[in-house]
Amino acid sequence: MSYDRELVAAKKAASLAARLCQKIQRALLQSDVQSKSDRSPVTVADYGSQAVVSFILEKELVDVPFSLVAEEDSGDLREESGKEILNRITALVNETLAGADTYASSTLSEESVLTAIDKGKSEGGPIGRHWVLDPIDGTKGFLRGDQYAIALALLDNGKVVLGVLACPNLPLTSIAHKDTAPTEVGCLFYAQAGSGTYMEPLDGSSPVKVTVSDIDNTEEASFFESYEAAHSMQDLTSSIAQKLGVKAPPVRIDSQAKYGALSRGDGAIYMRFPHKGYREKIWDHAAGCIVVTEAGGIATDAGGNLLDFSKGRFLDLDTGIIVTNQKLMPALLKAVRESLEEKSSSSSL
Ligand SMILES: Nc1ncnc2c1ncn2[C@@H]1O[C@H](COP(=O)(O)O)[C@@H](O)[C@H]1OP(=O)(O)O
């Protein structure tokens, strides 16, 4: 089955949402220190991005039922205290649409913005088609001026069949060598089941096919993990890396930009072990997962099970998520198992 039409719509929606986010992030970085501790810019960008993606997808695919599983909902915006922010979001959404040829004459009311955001309340599941959206993945990175992504995927009967990752701050060339001069930034990764993964500049065309690293020696592998220590157990990932003989220090970047960078071979392994009690959501991995698997990689939980996106809004997982190429996966799984066993026996002492 081809999802060409859905892919065109998804690329359009994610690129426009990225434009909205870039505008806010630029303004944020130019602002003074006091307003940098204010979280409202990211809030405006989060909701604005979700409204734009929801509106564009529904318009582009008007002849088919629309279901969207997305991170944000309009609850707070409907409160009295949310009025001013809703006003800012609506203005931003309309400015963004005005810059897009097809939608230049669309003007959304505050109510239509709320409605577009609330389309994201779907529960997903194993039957039918559902879009999956993280309007800004990596909000901490966004606020710091670092990496973040707009992550959009399509589920068809529980399987991810299409994914688009817009990474506005990711360099177009490899991030493997930190000492090379910075290049242009802004990447759009996209993948369709069975058709490979492509990357193009966010503001252009000329796609290139990308593939994961083909290294088979764990000592040469570099690994990615969260920038935020609160998002993943770095003592555990460092113990796993040590078992594998990995020499390079971890590359810490925010958001699903890690999946994008991995899909073009900037590094060979991504490990994510959230602290106890954290439940992974499908929008944090669906787009990244297909981008990396169509590029030849493999993503599993710590027990080696493929990620299952058919269970609703959450992923039902064994302990953590690991991603690498086919050759390195057996060694990675073994190191993960050993490190987890050591961790549990030391904590039961
Ligand atoms: N306590 C937490 N543990 C793990 N992940 C988290 C936690 N809190 C938020 N996240 C989510 O982790 C993802 C980014 O993490 P990372 O950059 O470490 O890969 C985001 O989806 C972020 O949500 P959000 O989309 O709101 O930014």
Ligand SMILES: [Mg+2]
């Ligand atoms: Mg997220």
Ligand SMILES: [Mg+2]
């Ligand atoms: Mg988010």
Ligand SMILES: [Mg+2]
């Ligand atoms: Mg969030």
